[in-house]
Amino acid sequence: xxxxxxxxxxxxxxxxxxxxxxxxxxxxxxxxxxxxxxxxxxxxxxxxxxxxxxxxxxxxxxxxxxxxxxxxxxxxxxxxxxxxxxxxxxxxxxxxxxxxxxxxxxxxxxxxxxxxxxxxxxxxxxxxxxxxxxxxxxxxxxxxxxxxxxxxxxxxxxxxxxxxxxxxxxxxxxxxxxxxxxxxxxxxxxxxxxxxxxxxxxxxxxxxxxxxxxxxxxxxxxxxxxxxxxxxxxxxxxxxxxxxxxxxxxxxxxxxxxxxxxxxxxxxxxxxxxxxxxxxxxxxxxxxxxxxxxxxxxxxxxxxxxxxxxxxxxxxxxxxxxxxxxxxxxxxxxxxxxxxxxxxxxxxxxxxxxxxxxxxxxxxxxxxxxxxxxxxxxxxxxxxxxxxxxxxxxxxxxxxxxxxxxxxxxxxxxxxxxxxxxxxxxxxxxxxxxxxxxxxxxxxxxxxxxxxxxxxxxxxxxxxxxxxxxxxxxxxxxxxxxxxxxxxxxxxxxxxxxxxxxxxxxxxxxxxxxxxxxxxxxxxxxxxxxxxxxxxxxxxxxxxxxxxxxxxxxxxxxxxxxxxxxxxxxxxxxxxxxxxxxxxxxxxxxxxxxxxxxxxxxxxxxxxxxxxxxxxxxxxxxxxxxxxxxxxxx
DNA sequence: GTTAGGG
DNA sequence: CCCTAAC
Numbered sequence: 001x002x003x004x005x006x007x008x009x010x011x012x013x014x015x016x017x018x019x020x021x022x023x024x025x026x027x028x029x030x031x032x033x034x035x036x037x038x039x040x041x042x043x044x045x046x047x048x049x050x051x052x053x054x055x056x057x058x059x060x061x062x063x064x065x066x067x068x069x070x071x072x073x074x075x076x077x078x079x080x081x082x083x084x085x086x087x088x089x090x091x092x093x094x095x096x097x098x099x100x101x102x103x104x105x106x107x108x109x110x111x112x113x114x115x116x117x118x119x120x121x122x123x124x125x126x127x128x129x130x131x132x133x134x135x136x137x138x139x140x141x142x143x144x145x146x147x148x149x150x151x152x153x154x155x156x157x158x159x160x161x162x163x164x165x166x167x168x169x170x171x172x173x174x175x176x177x178x179x180x181x182x183x184x185x186x187x188x189x190x191x192x193x194x195x196x197x198x199x200x201x202x203x204x205x206x207x208x209x210x211x212x213x214x215x216x217x218x219x220x221x222x223x224x225x226x227x228x229x230x231x232x233x234x235x236x237x238x239x240x241x242x243x244x245x246x247x248x249x250x251x252x253x254x255x256x257x258x259x260x261x262x263x264x265x266x267x268x269x270x271x272x273x274x275x276x277x278x279x280x281x282x283x284x285x286x287x288x289x290x291x292x293x294x295x296x297x298x299x300x301x302x303x304x305x306x307x308x309x310x311x312x313x314x315x316x317x318x319x320x321x322x323x324x325x326x327x328x329x330x331x332x333x334x335x336x337x338x339x340x341x342x343x344x345x346x347x348x349x350x351x352x353x354x355x356x357x358x359x360x361x362x363x364x365x366x367x368x369x370x371x372x373x374x375x376x377x378x379x380x381x382x383x384x385x386x387x388x389x390x391x392x393x394x395x396x397x398x399x400x401x402x403x404x405x406x407x408x409x410x411x412x413x414x415x416x417x418x419x420x421x422x423x424x425x426x427x428x429x430x431x432x433x434x435x436x437x438x439x440x441x442x443x444x445x446x447x448x449x450x451x452x453x454x455x456x457x458x459x460x461x462x463x464x465x466x467x468x469x470x471x472x473x474x475x476x477x478x479x480x481x482x483x484x485x486x487x488x489x490x491x492x493x494x495x496x497x498x499x500x501x502x503x504x505x506x507x508x509x510x511x512x513x514x515x516x517x518x519x520x521x522x523x524x525x526x527x528x529x530x531x532x533x534x535x536x537x538x539x540x541x542x543x544x545x546x547x548x549x550x551x552x553x554x555x556x557x558x559x560x561x562x563x564x565x566x567x568x569x570x571x572x573x574x575x576x577x578x579x580x581x582x583x584x585x586x587x588x589x590x591x592x593x594x595x596x597x598x599x600x601x602x603x604x605x606x607x608x609x610x611x612x613x614x615x616x617x618x619x620x621x622x623x624x625x626x627x628x629x630x631x632x633x634x
Numbered sequence: 635g636t637t638a639g640g641g
Numbered sequence: 642c643c644c645t646a647a648c
Contacts, residue, residue, distance in 0.1 A: 517642070541636060556636070561642070564639090637648075 204230075518553055520562055525592060527551075528559055528566070529599050537563060537603065567604050570597040 204212065209229035213221045216232075223229055520528075531543030540556035540563075548554045569592060 538637070557638095557644095558642075560637070560639095635648100638646085639644100640646100641642100641644080 522593070522596075524548075524551065524554065525562070525566065525596055528562055529596055529603065531559070532563060532603050533599070563600075566592070566597070566600045570600040570604065573597060 206224060206226055206229070209226060210221060213223075213229055213232060221229070221232075223232075527547045528543070531547035535542045535546065538560075540559045543559055544551075544554065544556045548559065
């Protein structure tokens with residue numbers, strides 16, 4: 001599958017984003033991609049992380065601080081000036097807010113008591129990323145649409161901040177990318193504080209947290225719970241991108257954020273987080289911010305940092321290592337229901353409900369593994385999972401899946417083998433996944449939430465493995481399965497291989513096992529009886545081979561089980577076999593005609609009369625005799 | 635891999 | 642229908 005689109009990874013004070021060429025949106029990278037980038041860093045030191053497979057011309061944007069100290073976002077493409085203006089406005093507004101918070105902090109410190117906040121809350125600001133670090137506030141460029149940005153980013157960050165805080169790092173060297181296709185520059189000032197994505201909210205007072213809350217959510221809160229506030233703010237900060245796969249950890253009273261997500265040219269994830277997510281509120285914010293900007297900002301403790309991820313400083317490697325480690329540690333625990341609900345609520349409040357996939361799927365609470373379907377590292381978009389989101393819960397690290405296409409109840413060898421024999425299935429799967437995403441995002445109402453909640457987690461995986469034999473006729477069906485689940489149940493004609501009626505039931509082990517119910521039809525029963533009469537009960541595999549060759553979903557075990565039930569039924573109704581007809585219509589299940597049951601009983605008795613010691617050579621004889629007297633029935 | 639039996 | 646011990 002062609003993945004056209006130049007992928008550019010860069011980082012916003014921690015999060016790894018990437019630019020999707022074509023629409024120019026910034027898309028967070030997924031864990032997988034971060035891993036990959038990590039690999040890049042690890043194995044291809046100093047290599048920029050631009051994956052350009054289209055060779056299209058590259059444009060540049062830069063974010064820098066103007067002489068007045070304001071953040072500027074610039075782009076070489078003139079056509080985007082308006083948008084850049086927006087961005088800049090927002091940046092500046094964020095600076096404003098952060099500045100105020102910082103001043104307040106100063107004041108508080110000097111006065112020894114909290115002072116009233118000066119932060120203008122009326123603006124309904126939803127400043128995307130306000131990082132507060134030990135009293136210093138840092139702003140990140142809000143992650144949002146940057147229209148027409150092409151692939152390459154030329155980021156120039158000229159920060160004049162002189163004050164350093166505990167978190168500041170000594171140096172952030174300028175590193176020139178050595179990649180071929182595009183020129184990527186990263187000019188970063190040494191004063192960019194704090195290690196990647198680390199936010200320290202714990203030293204803020206309740207009031208400050210309130211302010212931050214207001215700034216973040218555009219509304220006031222009366223909650224006194226500091227932890228709650230911090231968490232809430234932190235969540236907003238990390239989730240403000242509306243994208244999944246945010247890594248976010250509270251550790252030792254620090255909020256360590258990891259922000260990862262991915263998208264690729266052929267995925268619609270980009271559209272999910274596109275300008276649509278810019279709510280009216282945010283638009284208003286821009287206006288407000290423009291107005292507020294009049295006062296300007298001098299204090300350079302307000303820092304905005306964007307840097308390309310093509311650096312290879314020791315810090316970077318360190319961060320990478322840490323992130324990897326933390327991520328690994330985080331996979332262990334799953335989020336609690338409450339947290340997920342809270343998160344969902346948060347996102348649904350803060351943003352237009354256009355990311356149903358993420359929100360809904362998060363409610364599933366399944367830990368997803370995102371990578372094992374990926375074929376290779378340089379193909380970013382084969383089978384797409386939407387990644388996972390790391391988040392914090394009471395100081396523990398959790399991973400919240402966003403969309404898990406990945407099966408989890410059955411061993412994946414089936415998939416693997418299928419893929420081996422049907423390489424196209426991969427692509428099909430990817431396409432379908434994309435389609436599903438499209439559908440889910442564009443027309444949510446079309447698919448009831450229930451379906452997603454109850455069906456998707458367990459059904460979005462490989463189909464039944466009940467037929468491992470020769471009849472893998474529809475390997476792709478498995479990929480389509482989720483869609484099939486949404487379709488009305490089809491009739492049950494024999495000889496079909498697609499899977500239906502898949503229901504998941506919880507198992508004792510906590511996993512979900514798939515219950516695949518397909519009612520036995522009368523034809524099948526007849527065939528079974530015929531098969532038993534021909535081959536004898538117990539030779540299920542042979543019966544299957546002879547009589548159920550076209551019924552791929554009936555395994556020999558199924559035959560055996562059904563036979564067992566038939567025996568039970570036949571003997572249960574035996575005492576009064578007198579009446580012909582359909583008296584055995586008990587549970588609404590297919591009424592088995594009296595004839596059949598009688599036949600079953602005959603065979604059973606015959607079988608019991610001729611115990612297993614007949615086995616090898618006499619089986620044929622027994623079958624033969626059966627064959628004779630069966631003529632009347634079948 | 636197949637069968638038998640329990641769940 | 643699933644699981645698994647036993648063959």
